[in-house]
Amino acid sequence: MMPTAAPILAVLAGHEGLTPTDRELLTLARRLGVGHAVWPGSGSEAPAELCALHGASATHVLAGGSSDSLSADSTAALVAAVAREVGANVVLLASGPSAREVAALSARLLGAGLVLDASEIRIGADDHVSAVRSALSATWDVHIHVKRPAAVVTVAPNSVTRIEADDARAARLVEHAVDIAQPSAVTVIERHRPDVSEGPDLARASVVVAGGRGTNGDFRAVRELAELLGGAVGSTRVATDEGWIAPATQIGQTGLTVAPRLYIGAGVSGAVHHRGGMQAAGTIVAINTDREAPIFEIADVGVVGDLHTVLPQLTAELRRRRG
Numbered sequence: 001m002m003p004t005a006a007p008i009l010a011v012l013a014g015h016e017g018l019t020p021t022d023r024e025l026l027t028l029a030r031r032l033g034v035g036h037a038v039w040p041g042s043g044s045e046a047p048a049e050l051c052a053l054h055g056a057s058a059t060h061v062l063a064g065g066s067s068d069s070l071s072a073d074s075t076a077a078l079v080a081a082v083a084r085e086v087g088a089n090v091v092l093l094a095s096g097p098s099a100r101e102v103a104a105l106s107a108r109l110l111g112a113g114l115v116l117d118a119s120e121i122r123i124g125a126d127d128h129v130s131a132v133r134s135a136l137s138a139t140w141d142v143h144i145h146v147k148r149p150a151a152v153v154t155v156a157p158n159s160v161t162r163i164e165a166d167d168a169r170a171a172r173l174v175e176h177a178v179d180i181a182q183p184s185a186v187t188v189i190e191r192h193r194p195d196v197s198e199g200p201d202l203a204r205a206s207v208v209v210a211g212g213r214g215t216n217g218d219f220r221a222v223r224e225l226a227e228l229l230g231g232a233v234g235s236t237r238v239a240t241d242e243g244w245i246a247p248a249t250q251i252g253q254t255g256l257t258v259a260p261r262l263y264i265g266a267g268v269s270g271a272v273h274h275r276g277g278m279q280a281a282g283t284i285v286a287i288n289t290d291r292e293a294p295i296f297e298i299a300d301v302g303v304v305g306d307l308h309t310v311l312p313q314l315t316a317e318l319r320r321r322r323g
Contacts, residue, residue, distance in 0.1 A: 006127060007088040008033040010056070011079055011102065014040035014070065018050045021094035021204055023162035025155060029092055030055035030165055032123055038082055040075040048171040055165030058086075063175035072098060074180050076105035081178045083110055083150070090129055091152040092121075096203075103152045113146035115153045119259070119280075129153065137253065137276030157204040158261055158282070200232050202249060207231030208260040210251055210278070214267015214288060214307055217244040221311035222266055228315055234258065236274050252277040266307035270295025287311070 010025035012018070029035030035056050039046035043061035051059045060082045062070065070078065079091055079102070091106055093099040095117045107114040113129070120132035129151035131144045202208065209226040211219050213236065226233045234256075235249040251258055252274040263281035268274065270286065270293055278284075279298050286299035287307050296302045303310055 006033055006090070007036050007057070007086045009036050009038050009060075009079065009083055009086075009088045009091045011038045011040070011075070011091060011093045011099075011106075012051075013094070014075070018047045019094075020162065021157060023054055024157075024160040025092050025094060026051060026054035026056055027162045028121065028155065028160045031160075032090060032121065036060060036082070036086060036088065038075075038079055040070040040078060043173055043175055046173060048173045052169045052171040053164050054162075055167070055169065057169055058172045058174045060086075060174045060176060063177045072101040073105055074178075075102045076109055077178050077180055078176060079106045080109035081176050085176065089127060089150045090121075090123065091150075093152070093154045094204075095154045095156050099154050103154050107152040110150050110152065111148065112150035112152045113148040115144055115146065115151060117156045118144075118153050119156045119159045121153055121155070134259075134280050137272075138259075138280035156259055158206050158259055200230070202232040202234055202251075203256050203258060205232035205258070206261045207264075208234045208251070208258055208262070208278070208281070209264045209266065210234035210236065210268055211239060211245070211266050211307070212236040212268035212274075213238045214269075215239065215244065216267075217242065218308070219245055221308055221315070225264070225311050225315045225318075228318055229262070231260070231262070234278075236268055236271070265295055265299075266311055268295055269293045270298065 008029040010029040012022045026035055037051040037056040037059040039059055039061050046059050046061050048059040062078050093103050115131045118131040118133050122130045129146040131153060133142050135142045207229045209222050209231055211222040223233055233249055234251045235245045237250055237252055239245050240247045240250045253276040255277055257277045259280040261282040263278050264285045266287045284299045285301045286295040287303045287310050289306055291304045
């Protein structure tokens with residue numbers, strides 16, 4: 001598939017600099033066509049140079065914007081104004097609750113088709129967007145074809161390998177005077193992350209090491225391996241119900257849904273409610289003493305053994321190979 005000549009908008013988070021998901025969006029925008037970044041915040045804080053390193057032709061901001069990130073309706077108004085001005089027919093956002101709100105509002109303003117949580121995106125010869133997303137706890141792939149001239153798409157985490165552009169462009173900041181006729185009644189006072197102390201953001205981590213009943217409450221080996229791999233620590237409902245680990249780490253139908261490139265389940269049986277939250281992972285490694293555990297049915301690599309023996313050996317071997 002040849003990239004389209006039309007601009008592709010990547011709507012960034014607008015805080016914490018350029019996040020890993022921002023870099024994924026910019027990489028995808030560059031692959032699909034001529035990438036442009038939309039920064040929903042102050043132009044003075046927009047990382048235009050970093051966006052340019054990832055191939056963005058321009059970074060678009062609201063003229064006279066505040067130092068805080070814009071509200072959902074203000075961001076949608078900015079996105080719609082930029083899309084119309086540069087002639088973009090595809091808008092990309094990272095999946096997440098706030099992004100879904102911005103995506104829906106932007107699609108309404110642009111009269112565009114809306115696709116949520118896509119894992120693959122293509123643009124056909126007619127410049128219409130096709131996408132793939134997982135459904136029914138990742139047991140089915142849904143293929144979507146957008147018939148409208150424009151599409152707004154939220155992209156699932158870890159769907160794209162983020163890389164800098166081979167032909168980085170000069171940083172260019174473009175301000176847009178947008179009339180926010182009906183500002184949001186909600187004011188963001190501050191932003192903070194829960195102090196879970198379990199590594200990177202679990203929902204977006206590219207590596208997840210999860211522990212279940214088999215840990216018997218001892219997550220030290222799980223945490224050690226996750227830290228070595230730069231991954232996040234996850235858990236099953238049993239582990240959180242027992243109070244062994246924070247509820248924010250729970251993966252499954254009543255917890256988080258994750259799609260890391262690598263998932264390692266240690267002492268995880270693979271009950272259906274947990275599998276529904278992780279079986280979209282790229283590679284699944286299962287470690288369990290029960291060779292009949294359901295998780296082995298979906299695992300790419302299975303190890304029958306005690307996690308308290310296997311994980312320390314794996315961690316030690318990885319450290320040895322890394323020198």
